[in-house]
Amino acid sequence: MLNVLILDDEDIIRTEVNEFLTNVGYSVYEADRPSRAMELLQQHEIDIMILDIKLPEKDGVEVLQDVKQLHPATEVIMITGHGDSDTVLQCMKRGAFDFFHKPIRLLEIRTAIERTERFLSLQTKLRHLERRFDAVSTDLQRSIADIVGSSEAIQGVIDTTLKAAASADTSVLITGESGSGKELVARVLHHASPRASRPYVPVNCSAIPDTLIESEFFGHRKGAFTGAIEDRAGYFEAAEGGTLFLDEIGDMPLAAQTKLLRVLEDRRVKRVGGTREVPVNLRVIAATNQDLPRMISDKAFRGDLYYRINTLEIRIPPLRERLADLQELISHFISDFNPRFRKQIRGISADALQKLSRYDFPGNVRELRGMVERAMILSDGPLLEADVLSLPSEARSSGPGFRSALAPLDRSPDSQETDPTVQPNSAEGLSAQRFQTEILPRQLAEVDQLEIGMVEEFERSLLAEALKRCQHNKSRTAQMLDISIHALGRRLRRLEMS
Ligand SMILES: Nc1ncnc2c1ncn2[C@@H]1O[C@H](COP(=O)(O)OP(=O)(O)OP(=O)(O)O)[C@@H](O)[C@H]1O
Numbered sequence: 001m002l003n004v005l006i007l008d009d010e011d012i013i014r015t016e017v018n019e020f021l022t023n024v025g026y027s028v029y030e031a032d033r034p035s036r037a038m039e040l041l042q043q044h045e046i047d048i049m050i051l052d053i054k055l056p057e058k059d060g061v062e063v064l065q066d067v068k069q070l071h072p073a074t075e076v077i078m079i080t081g082h083g084d085s086d087t088v089l090q091c092m093k094r095g096a097f098d099f100f101h102k103p104i105r106l107l108e109i110r111t112a113i114e115r116t117e118r119f120l121s122l123q124t125k126l127r128h129l130e131r132r133f134d135a136v137s138t139d140l141q142r143s144i145a146d147i148v149g150s151s152e153a154i155q156g157v158i159d160t161t162l163k164a165a166a167s168a169d170t171s172v173l174i175t176g177e178s179g180s181g182k183e184l185v186a187r188v189l190h191h192a193s194p195r196a197s198r199p200y201v202p203v204n205c206s207a208i209p210d211t212l213i214e215s216e217f218f219g220h221r222k223g224a225f226t227g228a229i230e231d232r233a234g235y236f237e238a239a240e241g242g243t244l245f246l247d248e249i250g251d252m253p254l255a256a257q258t259k260l261l262r263v264l265e266d267r268r269v270k271r272v273g274g275t276r277e278v279p280v281n282l283r284v285i286a287a288t289n290q291d292l293p294r295m296i297s298d299k300a301f302r303g304d305l306y307y308r309i310n311t312l313e314i315r316i317p318p319l320r321e322r323l324a325d326l327q328e329l330i331s332h333f334i335s336d337f338n339p340r341f342r343k344q345i346r347g348i349s350a351d352a353l354q355k356l357s358r359y360d361f362p363g364n365v366r367e368l369r370g371m372v373e374r375a376m377i378l379s380d381g382p383l384l385e386a387d388v389l390s391l392p393s394e395a396r397s398s399g400p401g402f403r404s405a406l407a408p409l410d411r412s413p414d415s416q417e418t419d420p421t422v423q424p425n426s427a428e429g430l431s432a433q434r435f436q437t438e439i440l441p442r443q444l445a446e447v448d449q450l451e452i453g454m455v456e457e458f459e460r461s462l463l464a465e466a467l468k469r470c471q472h473n474k475s476r477t478a479q480m481l482d483i484s485i486h487a488l489g490r491r492l493r494r495l496e497m498s
Helices: 011-023 034-043 060-070 085-093 106-146 152-166 182-191 210-218 254-266 292-297 303-309 323-341 350-356 364-378 413-418 427-447 452-469 474-481 485-494
Strands: 003-007 027-031 048-052 075-080 098-101 172-175 200-204 243-247 268-270 277-279 283-288 312-315
Touching (some): 003 034, 011 027, 011 106, 027 034, 034 060, 060 075, 075 085, 075 106, 085 098, 098 106, 152 182, 152 312, 182 200, 182 243, 210 254, 210 268, 254 268, 254 303, 292 303, 323 364, 452 485, 474 485
Parallel strands (some): 075 098, 172 312, 243 283
Antiparallel strands (some): 268 277
8 A cells, every 4th residue: 555645735635635545545644834744754654745836834846856865765746836837847857756737636646646656566576676686696696606616527517507507397416425515506506597586495304303304394284293383384385486405315214205206296285284285386406425326226215206306417526526626626715714713824835735636535625625624723834734734645645544534524424334444443543533533523613613712722622632632642643633743843832832
């Protein structure tokens, strides 16, 4: 409903116009002088103002000027006398939307107001579209910029992603090793698609307990089970119109796979405890680092679901197949971490880079990011050197130990079990190894949460913990932290721990 303000010093005109407009459904305010009109404009969002020319205090042309300056969203319709062509011209120049002559004909007013109303609604739509367009394009720009790398391999991935984005209903399966950037690609896919202005709902299938999976995906009605204290929409409904990203789909239990398949086929969902089915309109993007065809032959993944979700497959090559991106990625992470750690590290030494490029990065970009983060905490100079990067010495690069030292932070327990390089071989080995593979990476991940001023404190406690575990033997501590004994000494002195 539009708000209309009438500014006229003639009571009879105000009353008549007010009655007429109120009857046809507008909300009408009246003012008999400019100062009162300005007060009302302050207090209410006035869409249209009907403004007389001849007024006490100041004339209508001046009032028009004030209104256009202070309340540009308010459209003004002027009431002018006959033969006032100069004034009409002035008013139009100053932004009046329309005008009509006295004596007023109510029907004329109504037509003028309806015209203004149509104009206002078009303007609102335009503003809305502009906002959406801006938001969509910046989100897309930002999500593409998040994918660092100029190698042919990664550019190929971005090209395919943008092509896949165009067909808004096609299911896409993103495959690639852990930490290779599948989530980043899923975001680009959404933001570049016609569904970009609608929700993007990422779901990590491995993080939902089996017992909750149905209500999380389908939602529930109040009272459907203990704890269902109110009606809740599930992921399918939350992603309405947009994209549902199912990360780690290989971890979805078989029963849930069957239900997912049904939704993809019927495009309808029913909340747990509910009776009504509601239609859903969304695109599903799934991602996995597992070998789904093998899981199908092992009966751990449904073949029919697999064919349903991989209408199009985007494979992200592991980092070791695109080492051309290494330097760019390292620079990106360094500039990301510099302000957080209050450092001014300029880059990486040629020697360290060369050694890194011989590594196979089982944890891919996530692992590289963790390495850079850790090295930056430990680094004292302007360049990241091999000793703080936990790089393998030539002898260790292919031998056991190195992988475990750099195990990605979120490596699954399964992968560690099957990885012969992380099998503990002694009690001391167990604690040192656990410190390297679990405790240290977890603590490093916690750095993300720390305030800048706490970084030194954190570093100090990390070193104290490592020293304690090695009975204060410096060379063993350095070995455990994968840094040289000199680097350890420098750090202890800087932190006044020696
Ligand atoms: N090309 C890249 N440029 C910049 N950062 C990247 C790139 N690829 C991955 N990353 C970073 O590496 C980390 C892991 O990426 P992401 O979560 O997308 O991997 P993923 O393949 O989905 O991993 P998972 O299989 O474990 O879910 C994130 O911090 C991400 O920002």
